[in-house]
Amino acid sequence: MMSAVKPLTLTRTFLFWLVLFCPVAAWIGWQDYADRYERFFQDTSIVQRMLSQKTVQHEAVLETLAALSHAPIPERLLPSLQASMPQLLGLGHLRDGGWAGSTALPPALPAALEEARQAGHPVTLPLDEACYWLVAPSGWSLLLDARQLLPATDFPPSLALLTLDLGKGALTLLARQPAAGAPGWALDVRKPLGAVSQPFALHSWRTLTPADWPWLEWLAWVVASGLLVAGAAAWQRSRAEARRRQEEVRLAAMARLNTLGEMAAGLAHELNQPLTAILAQVRAAERLLDDEEERPAVRQALLASAGQARRAADIISRMRELVTPSSPSSRTLVDPDALMASLLFLREDELARRGIRLAWRNTNPGVRPLGDRVALEQILHNLVQNAADALVGTPASRTIVVTGGVEGRDYVFSVSDNGPGIPAEALPRLFEPFYSTRPQGMGLGLALCETLAGAMDGRITASNLEPRGARFTLSLPLAGADA
Structure with a gap:
């Protein structure tokens, strides 16, 4: 039995895309964050090294001044040093x-x-958050302004906020973002300067706001993942359609075989009676001709006719034996929900295109009747097809509802429609072979359904609904019930 595979619905397709998109999008975001943090850390390190070089330069100036044999006058020396510092x-x-x-x-x-x-x-003597004295053991001292250590143009573009703590509070060196925390991913690095005499704490941080997020990469992944999911959905629809066609071919073949068997059984029933009558009449004629002069020739002809009639009856009898089950069909526990899932898979889309809604309700989930799954498929398929044919021309909302549930010791399938119903004169003859209420009908479908139901110790009935519509019910024994 081929398992029914429904194509992906819009909701399931979206969920599938979401499951595919989210992990990769998170990975893209994390990679972008890692790359930005690496660049941010490297740029902060560059600034730390440049500031460290400046502070080491201060130490070098003090050492040079201490090495001079004749100390210059500070007022005269200051302008020449300020040119480069x-x-x-x-x-x-x-x-x-x-x-x-x-x-x-x-x-x-x-x-x-x-x-x-x-x-x-040398040691530092902070005056405020920006200025400090750098005092050397030689007695030379430099008054320095940390705000002038680096021009703003020397700071890399990836940096947003920089402070330097001289010991009197944090000095802001760079402010390209509001200091207050904004929503987003935070980058934060703290490093001291490399000079022994001036190990000031450098703090660099910024917030990756939504404007910094990898929208272009995410958009590319949205398109790529959408194409992947669309391709997968199209492939599954194609696969499901191929399975549907195979299943329809299988059911059509079964229907043709069962219809042929039912037709053969009907023909055997219809022809056996006239052949029996022919045999009886020939024998009567044989008795009446006992006194006629030509009775040897007539008797011989009648005997030949009787032999041929008996031979035809034997052939029809053998044909009926071939198409009539000699033993009850094999019965197993059948899952109604799985059975109807297969039927919905085969018929739901086709009926929807005809404006007919097919619905299934199981009032006793988990209950399993005894039956032949293949025969049950054939019966329900025929009943749904009959209901769909009855709805042709119905102007109102057209609906076929299949229900299942326990009634007493039976499990009952019910197929109901809101069509015009069954004519009163047709109800008693619905299950007769070759009787049909449709001009093109062969009158074998419901007779076949009754035969298949009887082989499973089941029964099938028909009735009209109020104010309109018809209902067919199929009763099957439950496990443990007396057959």
């Missing part, structure tokens, strides 16, 4: 308590000098 605001030298500088002596500078001599390297 715009961050330099002041310069001074403290020796033996005497201060020589371009600015007044800072109150805390003597203590900072003592700290530098104990540490063996």
Whole structure:
């Protein structure tokens, strides 16, 4: 038995696309985030190295000044240094308590000098969040403005927010984004500067807002995944259509064979009676001719006719034996839902194109009647086809409803339609062979259904519905019920 495969519905196709799209889209987003973070980290490291070079340059200037045998006057030296060091605001030298500088002596500078001599390297004396003194053990000191360490044009475009903490609060070096947190993915790096004397904390962060997200890559994946799902859906529809055609061919072949068997049985029934009558009349004629002069010749002819009639009766009898089941059909537990799924798969789309809605309701899911699945398929197929033919010309909403459920010790299938119903004079003869209410009907479909039902110890009946429509019911024994 070929399993019924329904094509993907619009909802199932969308869910399939969603399951395919979401993991890859998440991977694309993660890869984009990882790439941006790597670039952001590298650019932050570049800024950290440039700032570290500036601070190391400060140490080099102090070492050079300390190495001079004759100390220059700070006021004269300052302009020449500022040409290459715009961050330099002041310069001074403290020796033996005497201060020589371009600015007044800072109150805390003597203590900072003592700290530098104990540490063996320059130390910082912050004045505010932007300016600080760099004090060397030699007594030379530089007044520096951290805001002038790097021009804004030197910062890489991937950076948005940069601060440098000198010890008096964070100094903003770059602000290309609002500092307040915005919705999105956060990038954050903290690194100290590389100078031993000025290990200021550098903080770099930015938020990847929706404008930074990989919309182009996502759009490309939307198109690609949509094409993949559309191709898969088209392939499945083609496969389902091929299976539907194979199943229809199989059912049509079964219908032809069963119809042929039913026709042969009907012909055998109809022809057996006249042949029996012929045989009886020939024998009567044989008795009446006992006294006639030509009785030998007549008797011989009549005997030959009787022999031929008997031979025809034997042939028809053998043909009837061939098409009449000699034993009850093999019965198993049948799943009504699976049976109807196959029928819906075969007929639902075709009937929908004709404006007919086919529906199935099972009031007792899980209950299994005893029957022959192939015979049941044939019966329900015929009943649905008859209902569809009866709905031709019905102007109102055309519906065929198949229901299943337990009634007493039987499982009952019911096929109902909202057509014109069955004429009262036709109801008693519906299941007679060769009787049909349709001009083109052969009158064998319902007779075949009754034969198949009887072979499964079932029964089939027909009735009209109020205010309109007809209903056919097929009753089958349940497992454990007496046959």
